[in-house]
Amino acid sequence: MVGYAVIGDWGTSNLRLFRIEDGQIVARRDGPGIGAVGQAAEAALADTVAPWLADGVPQSITLCGMVGARDGWVEAPYADCPADADAWRAAAVRFDWRGAPTAIMAGLACTGTDGIPDVMRGEEAQIFGACALDPALAQGRRLIVLPGTHSKWALVEDGRVLAFRTVPTGEMFALLRERSTLGPKDAVGDAVEEAAGFAEGLARAGDGAVLAGLFAARAMRLRAGRSADWALGYLSGLLIGGEIMEARALLQADDGVTLIGDARLADRYARALAAQGVVSRRLDGDACALAGLGYVGEMA
């Protein structure tokens, strides 16, 4: 029998497990999100890892994400910011599960300079992983952004997370697109129109009029001949541009921004940042998450 470790990210929507042998990812298994399993979290984990358990007890199991929330499997605390990777790792909840040393990683909590508290669970693994993958990122005052349903903007100084802010831009866009009177229901996927709308949304966000710019998604169709795809792009640009304006005012870093996430969304943010004169670079989300959970080998 070959010894192996299990690391993974168990978020609200997905369980993603990686099997590590000799420092290499050798297998991956996906399971249900923690939000879907409720009280049956342990059984869901057991089901998902069952084929691996047949090979013997893992050397370790390390999980990050909403698995550690109050409604998750085993509640892990929040490490308070400022927090470095060591402080975060020390805050994990550790126990034996079916004979394997198991760690549920902590989340992070902070209080902004404006007194507003914030929390994250899962993204901190990517942030600390990014600093591990790129030592230059762990020097000076850096801004790391994880775009998404709830975008996270983290201010990192010399590898410590000083503070962060959640901006629910992706959720707002989905609500506008699917549930509002402003989101077009007849978009056909015209990328040129979408890009033109995105650019105009970015420009409007630059005027500081995000709420007062929303209705234009409808009025520009009615009065200026714009298309449904244009309107979708416009709403996206307006929200992302507004997010960037506001978050940069809250969290001021030395230079550009490091984006962590999937290529399509990161590219969108890179364009929006460039429109505000900010240089950005991108790191792969999976690579950062695995590095944060201690995996330093090649990506599978």
Next chain:
Amino acid sequence: MVGYAVIGDWGTSNLRLFRIEDGQIVARRDGPGIGAVGQAAEAALADTVAPWLADGVPQSITLCGMVGARDGWVEAPYADCPADADAWRAAAVRFDWRGAPTAIMAGLACTGTDGIPDVMRGEEAQIFGACALDPALAQGRRLIVLPGTHSKWALVEDGRVLAFRTVPTGEMFALLRERSTLGPKDAVGDAVEEAAGFAEGLARAGDGAVLAGLFAARAMRLRAGRSADWALGYLSGLLIGGEIMEARALLQADDGVTLIGDARLADRYARALAAQGVVSRRLDGDACALAGLGYVGEMA
């Protein structure tokens, strides 16, 4: 038989008709919104006024609102801003219906100084009515605000509407409350908590961080012991405060703001305006709408 006229507002959600005899409102009848009746608009109108038609043909029928939209009953144009009450009235569509001279009032259209077009249908009757009810409002450069699902901010100079802007604040609040992960589902209607949240939302909006302030509705519950009612009030204050910040930057008037609408919502806006140092006064929405449609008698 006593002669009578019919005036009314036929919006997306409601048909509200008033019967005028000798300059007095003597009866009111409600019917379905234009959004609900589709191709059957004429029949819905006939059904609603049927008891009055039994008394004879009206001297006139005057309707404003979405009844004149493309998907309404009879399409009326938009009068282009700047527009005064005379120009607006001249743009109405007039025809005979069942022997009665009938007018479907025009909407208003404008293009903002930032190039963004906007439209309204129905609110213009209240705006011109307000200027008729209060001649002081028709002098100088005034800001008239109609809070609601789609708030309208109109800049009026010497009785002419120069420009206006729609801000979909009420729709955004409803989406956040009912459809988002941020809106509390367990509010119990505690007015003190709600008011405290509202005040904090106003303060955050003043920081210019509306998008970056949204997640606090959840984080403050999780980390600072705030209640569901507090969170609802906070979201309301954040959005209304943000609306006011943005709209005032777009449309600059001589002095305070005139609010037209129902007392509860207008009071909320008055508090939000006061938090930004702006004096406001309130006019009744029905009185303004009727005055805009030519009714100058006492309210029923």
